[in-house]
Amino acid sequence: MELPANARRAEDLAIADQCRLNVLWLNGCACCQRVLEIEVADLSLGAALQSLYGRVERCGGLNTDEGSSPFAGASFDLVTLYGRTPERGELTAMRRLLRPGGAAVFAAQNRWWYGRRRTASRAASTMSLRDAGRILDAGFSDVRTYWVEPSLAIPRNLIPATADRVRDFEELQAQDSERSPNRSLALAAGIRWALYPAVLFVATV
Amino acid sequence: MQNDTLLSGIDAQLGGGPRRWSDVVVVRNVGPLTTAVPLEGDVISNRGFNALLCSAGGGQKHFLKLRPIHHRLFDREATLTALLSSREGTRSLVPASRTFTVGPARILAQEFVAGRSLDLLVRTRHREGWQQPAAQVLRAAAPLWEGITEVVAAAGFGLSPGLSDTASLLADLDLLASQRVDAGVIRLLRARLESAHLPSVPQHGDFWPRNVLVTGNGWRVLDFECCGDVTLPLYDILHFLRGCAESAGGDQIRSSEPWLRAIGGSGALLQEFRLIAGPLKEEVVEAALVAYLVDFAARLHRRGIAPERINGRLRELEALPATLDGGAVRALMS
Numbered sequence: 135m136e137l138p139a140n141a142r143r144a145e146d147l148a149i150a151d152q153c154r155l156n157v158l159w160l161n162g163c164a165c166c167q168r169v170l171e172i173e174v175a176d177l178s179l180g181a182a183l184q185s186l187y188g189r190v191e192r193c194g195g196l197n198t199d200e201g202s203s204p205f206a207g208a209s210f211d212l213v214t215l216y217g218r219t220p221e222r223g224e225l226t227a228m229r230r231l232l233r234p235g236g237a238a239v240f241a242a243q244n245r246w247w248y249g250r251r252r253t254a255s256r257a258a259s260t261m262s263l264r265d266a267g268r269i270l271d272a273g274f275s276d277v278r279t280y281w282v283e284p285s286l287a288i289p290r291n292l293i294p295a296t297a298d299r300v301r302d303f304e305e306l307q308a309q310d311s312e313r314s315p316n317r318s319l320a321l322a323a324g325i326r327w328a329l330y331p332a333v334l335f336v337a338t339v
Numbered sequence: 340m341q342n343d344t345l346l347s348g349i350d351a352q353l354g355g356g357p358r359r360w361s362d363v364v365v366v367r368n369v370g371p372l373t374t375a376v377p378l379e380g381d382v383i384s385n386r387g388f389n390a391l392l393c394s395a396g397g398g399q400k401h402f403l404k405l406r407p408i409h410h411r412l413f414d415r416e417a418t419l420t421a422l423l424s425s426r427e428g429t430r431s432l433v434p435a436s437r438t439f440t441v442g443p444a445r446i447l448a449q450e451f452v453a454g455r456s457l458d459l460l461v462r463t464r465h466r467e468g469w470q471q472p473a474a475q476v477l478r479a480a481a482p483l484w485e486g487i488t489e490v491v492a493a494a495g496f497g498l499s500p501g502l503s504d505t506a507s508l509l510a511d512l513d514l515l516a517s518q519r520v521d522a523g524v525i526r527l528l529r530a531r532l533e534s535a536h537l538p539s540v541p542q543h544g545d546f547w548p549r550n551v552l553v554t555g556n557g558w559r560v561l562d563f564e565c566c567g568d569v570t571l572p573l574y575d576i577l578h579f580l581r582g583c584a585e586s587a588g589g590d591q592i593r594s595s596e597p598w599l600r601a602i603g604g605s606g607a608l609l610q611e612f613r614l615i616a617g618p619l620k621e622e623v624v625e626a627a628l629v630a631y632l633v634d635f636a637a638r639l640h641r642r643g644i645a646p647e648r649i650n651g652r653l654r655e656l657e658a659l660p661a662t663l664d665g666g667a668v669r670a671l672m673s
Contacts, residue, residue: 152371156388159373159443160345160365186373278360292365302391302400303364308455 150288151182157289158186161278161336163237166211170231172196172224177217177241177286187212196231198223205231214239216286219261225272232339238274240265241286241334261333263295274337281330293330348441353401353448355394364391372407373443386410387444391451400451402434405444412564413445415496419566420447422490428482432560452559458548461586469587470605473580476551477611479558483543484575484615491541491567504570508532508630511637518640520653527660528629535626538619539570546575547582571634573627576615578635580608591651594658595628599667612671621672625663632656 158164158179169187171179173194183190197203198221210231219242220228228238242261266277279295293303346363350356370386387406394400406413417438423429424436434449457476461469509529516525544565552559584598585591592598602608616624636652 149369152386153368155371155373156365156368160363160388161360164373185371290366290368292368294361294364296361298397299361299364299393302393303366305453306364306366306391308459 151180151185153289154179154182155186157292157334158182158239160292161237161239163212163239163336166236168210169212170205170210170214172213172215172220172228174215174217179214179216183214196224196227198227200227200230203227207231208233211236212239213237216241218242219265222268222272225269229273229339234339236339238269238337239334240269240337241282241332243286244281244331244333261335263333265333266335269335269337274339276338278336280334280336282332282334283330286332286334289332289334292334295333345441345444348439349392349403349446349448352437352439352441352446353392355396355399358392358395362393362395364393365389366391372405392448401448402451403449404447406447408440408443408445410445413447415494415566415568416563417445417447418494419487419490419496419563420449422494423483423486423563426486426490429486431557432480432483433563434559434561452552452554454552454554454559456549457551457553457558458582458586460553461548461583462589466587466589469583470601470608473583474605474607474611476558477576477579477608477615480551480560481611481614483560484540487541487543487566494567496567505532505537508571508633511633514637514640515633515653515656518646518649518653521657524657524660528633528656531626531629531663532633535622537623537626537630538572540572541567542569542571542574544569544574546579548579548586549582551579569634571627571630572619573616573624574631574634576612577628577631580612593651593654594662595632595655596658596662596665596667599662599671603667603670609671616672621669624672625668628663628668629659632659 164186166187169183169190171183171190171192173192193204200207207230211233213228213231213236215224215228216239220240232238240261245260245262263279266279269277281293281295281300282289283291283293291303293300346358346360347356350358365388368388372387387404387410390403390405392401392403404413404416417436420433420436421438423433434452436447436449438445438447440446457472460472465472509532512525512529512532516522543560543563544567545562546560550561552561580602581592581595581598584601602612619627632652632655636649636656639649639652
């Protein structure tokens with residue numbers, strides 16, 4: 135797993151995993167019997183998933199051809215893909231693997247994150263709120279959308295992506311004095327969404 | 340799903356439901372709520388997360404602290420906050436709160452008070468004159484320390500009356516000696532701590548400008564997780580005043596002398612300082628300053644804070660004998 139930008143010690147990795155554990159728990163993903171992680175090298179949920187569920191199955195990607203998939207349909211309670219955009223066929227395959235009541239968790243960098251250059255290679259590893267529509271189109275019945283900061287590796291703040299809650303969050307942040315110049319600049323420019331570096335979706339069947 | 344259990348459990352306790360997932364904003368996610376992950380010492384002082392909880396209809400908001408069932412600091416904060424909010428003199432200083440359990444989480448729900456931290460106000464509006472708002476806070480918060488002494492004793496959190504634990508301070512000093520603090524300074528500070536008998540006085544433990552909220556209806560003091568854990572006299576007031584000076588200055592402090600002089604330079608602040616210091620003798624106040632700086636630097640070190648962030652604290656300690664010899668504390672007490 136790649137170290138978070140501000141990581142110095144092994145403890146930082148432990149903290150990152152523990153933060154992500156809470157995110158899964160908060161989203162009702164704590165009582166799953168069978169879990170599949172589609173692994174992305176940089177941001178594998180690794181130890182966090184292992185700690186919460188005991189046993190986790192892993193794969194590098196999903197075969198979109200139903201006939202040659204090693205996994206039976208409707209056999210998982212939770213499928214996670216943390217760190218890159220799911221392809222169109224992959225979304226459908228994830229939906230197919232989930233039992234009724236199951237959930238899929240997707241998370242990736244915000245495509246429009248302030249200060250990041252947009253390149254063709256980055257576009258493949260980023261997501262934005264607009265991807266919620268793609269997820270619903272794949273047959274999921276509901277999608278919860280969060281902004282995450284400061285990073286997917288250490289999700290300290292989890293902000294439901296609704297205008298009211300973003301305002302609530304910013305009111306709380308204003309009580310704190312550690313405000314970056316980027317924040318003031320983005321707020322002044324009216325591009326609030328550019329402040330939040332990552333998005334997280336919890337899609338239910 | 341468990342999320343529904345969490346929200347319905349909160350709704351049952353607080354009313355104002357039914358809430359949806361989008362009514363919960365997680366604002367400080369730290370350690371595991373669901374499973375025990377062994378991390379020793381002070382590496383993580385908090386486990387779980389804090390959240391802003393909104394009512395379904397957009398009405399009353401709560402600030403929640405969700406912690407694992409057996410969290411070491413949770414019961415202390417929940418109990419002491421409840422006791423302080425039930426006392427006449429301290430009721431207006433702490434947010435009204437209640438405690439309950441849902442699934443694997445112990446939850447402290449406090450009324451959400453809109454406001455700005457004193458730290459932010461000092462940085463943005465009072466850089467030149469932080470002494471005035473600091474004096475106002477100390478005047479308003481004066482009943483707090485009497486209240487803390489009373490409720491810590493009532494709650495029975497193992498406070499032993501008498502003298503503060505000099506042995507643990509000396510151990511802290513040894514810890515700092517290993518961080519390249521001048522050996523001669525360590526000897527001088529050790530002598531100060533050994534000769535002065537510090538009384539044991541329970542403190543808030545984290546009373547600094549960021550934990551003081553300026554609201555439209557006075558001041559609120561937040562974060563009682565360490566309340567009563569620290570029993571060094573004047574710890575809170577020294578931590579608070581040093582914090583104000585640091586916020587106003589914007590730079591790392593490398594000597595105590597300027598901020599001690601700044602206290603003496605403001606009549607109102609000096610009056611509040613003397614009222615809180617009360618009958619303590621000058622040498623006890625000097626030892627209390629040594630104890631505060633030693634304890635706090637050692638605490639940061641034990642928490643695994645990066646050495647460069649503790650460096651300023653260590654340089655301040657090294658300058659302390661000269662500061663004391665220069666009469667900075669004497670000027671406050673005479």
